[in-house]
Amino acid sequence: MRQLNLDQLRTLIAIADLGTFSAAAKALHLAQPTVSLHISELESRLGAQLVVRGSRNVTPTPAGAALVERGRRLLRDTDEAIDAVKRQAEGRTGRVRLGASTGVVVDLLPQVLEALGGGYSGIDVEVSILGSYEAMSRLAAGTLDIGLVAMPQPPVRDLVVTPWREQPMMAFVPQHWKAPKRVTPAWLAKQPLIFNDATTHMYRLAMEWFASAGFAPRARIELNYDAAIRNLVAAGYGAALLPAEQAANGAPDERVQILPLVPRLTRWQAIAHRQHAELDGATQSVLKVLTTFRQL
Known part of the structure; x- marks a missing residue:
């Protein structure tokens, strides 16, 4: 058996709701002969009479009523499927x-x-x-x-x-340390240091900054979690190089000095x-x- 035509199914439901072919045609913006053709083709396809034409109104047969009931769910599911595709295509x-x-x-x-x-x-x-x-x-x-x-x-x-x-890097230094207003590789290389993990780009960036001034310091500890590094700095465990943006987010920690670097370093x-x-x-x-x- 051929598949149901959704337009024809929509026509049948409109007739069941509105009671006449002409009202259905007006609601669906179709010519009345088109509405009649939809119903006759649908009945032929299903091999069942779907509507009874009365003197004033058109009513569904039991077979037609069963199709209308299931057709409403089918059209609703179809509309939802179309909307889902549109939302996916539109990036919503x-x-x-x-x-x-x-x-x-x-x-x-x-x-x-x-x-x-x-x-x-x-x-x-x-x-x-x-x-x-x-x-x-x-x-x-x-x-x-x-x-x-x-x-x-x-x-x-x-x-x-x-x-x-573009994020300028800053020196995060414990507050109780005596530090210059601008931190150089020479000064920072002498301090206990906390680095990002050696596999990270941040680690390589920091080491290149030190190397450009002739230093190759070792860290007391290497981590791959910047919030933990900040907490260790606040606890006085060591100094670190971190993006300036991290200083701007949240309440400032009074236990940490955030100082500019000389020469500048940018991530x-x-x-x-x-x-x-x-x-x-x-x-x-x-x-x-x-x-x-x-x-x-």
């Missing part, structure tokens, strides 16, 4: 896999997700804490949709890396993703929101 719903470092997750991502919830509450962002190397690898493998990564990054085929944020971040033609609507919507946080 879906799941986006995003990878970022712990610093971004703690300090900036809550603001991004809050902004996203204001206009795209149907998007579920699945966040993974990843270093830049792993994020780029997972993007290339197709198991990640967006990566917030450190720059520079070696080019990877079919991946787009767009500069996103650059980027948004990485596959080619735009390969992105679904939800991923493009998240990228749109991330772009509003661009700071260069």
Whole structure:
């Protein structure tokens, strides 16, 4: 048997609701002969009489009433399916896999997700804490949709890396230490130090800053969680190099001095993703929101 025609089913339901072919034709913006054709083709397809034509009104037969009842659910499900596809295509719903470092997750991502919830509450962002190397690898493998990564990054085929944020690095020093107003590699290399994990871009950035002045200090401890590093600084365990943005978020900790570096040191971040033609609507919507946080 051939499949049901949804337009014909909609016509049958309109006739059942309105009582006449002419009223149904007017409501559906169809010519009355078209309405009659819909019903005759539907009856022929199903091999059953669906309506009884009275002197004034048209009423469904028992078979027609059964089809009307189920047809309402079918049309509702169809409308919901169409709406779901539209919302997906328009980027108003879906799941986006995003990878970022712990610093971004703690300090900036809550603001991004809050902004996203204001206009795209149907998007579920699945966040993974990843270093830049792993994020780029997972993007290339197709198991990640967006990566917030450190720059520079070696080019990877079919991946787009767009500069996103410029963050000056600062010296985070325990408050009770006697420190210069501007911190140099020479002074900081003599202090107990807390570094990011040696596998991270932040570690390499810090070591390059020291190396440019002829120093290669060792850390008392290496961590991959910036909030823990800040707490250790506040406890007097050592000094650290961290992005200035982390100083601006939340209430200032009176146990920590945040001092500028000489020479300056800057961390650059980027948004990485596959080619735009390969992105679904939800991923493009998240990228749109991330772009509003661009700071260069």
